[in-house]
Amino acid sequence: MTLTETCADFWDRLPKGMKSQGRPKTFEALAKALKVANYKEICAGLEQYIRHKEDWRAYCMASVFLNQQRWTAEYDDTPGEFGHRQTATEALRVVK
Numbered sequence: 001m002t003l004t005e006t007c008a009d010f011w012d013r014l015p016k017g018m019k020s021q022g023r024p025k026t027f028e029a030l031a032k033a034l035k036v037a038n039y040k041e042i043c044a045g046l047e048q049y050i051r052h053k054e055d056w057r058a059y060c061m062a063s064v065f066l067n068q069q070r071w072t073a074e075y076d077d078t079p080g081e082f083g084h085r086q087t088a089t090e091a092l093r094v095v096k
Contacts, residue, residue, distance in 0.1 A: 045071020
């Protein structure tokens with residue numbers, strides 16, 4: 001896959017909230033990110049980021065995600081008290 005095709009595919013994977021800076025800045029950041037990681041790792045990290053983002057929190061911009069290497073973040077998949085990922089509110093309820 002060429003860099004142009006890779007960038008287009010990455011753009012299509014992004015949720016609307018991550019596209020606010022536009023394609024040029026995102027593609028520039030992706031080109032830099034591809035120097036330190038392969039595309040599959042970046043996409044896997046993006047999918048995890050999207051899956052674990054709280055509903056109330058805004059998405060970070062795609063260039064921020066790439067420049068800060070957020071695809072390397074680790075997420076806790078442990079179910080909370082109510083059988084799903086535990087929110088901060090649920091965690092506080094358990095502590096009380």
